[in-house]
Amino acid sequence: MDEQNPRLLIVDDDKEIRELLANFLSRYGYLVSAAANGKDMFAQLARHTFDLIILDIMMPGDDGFSLCKQLRKDSNLPIIMLSAIGEETDRIIGLEVGADDYLPKPFNPRELVARIKAVLRRSQHPIEPEPQSTTSDSDTVVFCNWIIDKGTRKLLNPEGIEIILSAGEYTLLVAFLDHPRRVLSRDQLLEITHNRSAGPFDRSIDIQVSRLRQKIEVDPKQPELIKTVRGGGYMFTAKVTPQACHA
DSSP states (O other): OOSSSOEEEEEOSOHHHHHHHHHHHHTTTOEEEEESSHHHHHHHHHHOOOSEEEEESOOSSSOHHHHHHHHTTTOOOOEEEEESSOOHHHHHHHHHTTOSEEEESSOOHHHHHHHHHHHHHHHHSOOOOOTTOTTTTOSEEEETTEEEETTTTEEEOTTSOBOOOOHHHHHHHHHHHHSTTSEEOHHHHHHHHHSSOOOTTOOHHHHHHHHHHHHHOSSTTSOSSEEEETTTEEEEOSOOEEEOOOO
């Protein structure tokens, strides 16, 4: 990625919105491409490497939810979803299928820029570890025969198969690995992973935990690694062992 000029892909069937967003984001130094539908999106992804996708939900053919789900099968590319509906249900579904953030229309374009910066920051530098963080001295850590390399952002299961995580899932997992066997409240997790406090009906952490459990738990319905602490939040129960990196 060009650190000075991240490349963005806008996917929206509304030509006027695509052009307005592209012109606005270009003023902030972003390299912007656009696609009108899923077919165009995958064609663009085959030709270029992007740092983030801005994905509209309401489109003819495959909608944003379906496209996000397809992308998440083999990509951790950051995704911000846009919706003209603005319903909480859509925000929840968007996060459940793997989006890293969600913005209802109409929105202030400057807020979109702020969210882009935040998501890119999380995807490149997921967490600023605390001074006594368990994993701060090593980029590679092991838990229950799982291996995560924080340098390459790769997660390998006990069979050595890479498990694809979204930027939000990866950031949440690293938060747990940096604070093993400690109860972390939803507010603490939001502060660590999103640098914000939870609202009274904010379920984003619960949704991300649920998605992460689907990927690392033997039985997500009876989780052993990420335990729910009633009235407290969540606790990562496994022993986390730093390892020296090997070439």
